[in-house]
Amino acid sequence: MEQWELIFKSMANINRLKTIKMLSRGEEISVGDISEKLNISLKATSQHLIHLKKIGALQSNGRDGHVYYYLKKNPPKEFSQVIKLFI
Numbered sequence: 001m002e003q004w005e006l007i008f009k010s011m012a013n014i015n016r017l018k019t020i021k022m023l024s025r026g027e028e029i030s031v032g033d034i035s036e037k038l039n040i041s042l043k044a045t046s047q048h049l050i051h052l053k054k055i056g057a058l059q060s061n062g063r064d065g066h067v068y069y070y071l072k073k074n075p076p077k078e079f080s081q082v083i084k085l086f087i
Helices: 002-011 014-023 031-038 042-054 077-086
Strands: 058-063 066-071
Touching: 002 014, 002 042, 002 077, 014 031, 014 042, 014 066, 031 042, 031 066, 042 058, 042 066
Parallel strands: none
Antiparallel strands: 058 066
């Protein structure tokens, strides 16, 4: 039950939903680019990404002084079930 609660809390935020939608295209996107597209601060963007990473939805890759995020290929099944409703 706890995993469902975390996932629904995650999806209750419009910026997290928008981030998931952006990343659902299969690309790696930098924190800066996500921040710019959402029109929110880097700090707020990072907090949203950390939250999504904690629930097992995202992975990150650091290179050239930037951190890039992308959807995990095999996220938790609960996340996959919920995300199908939004994408």
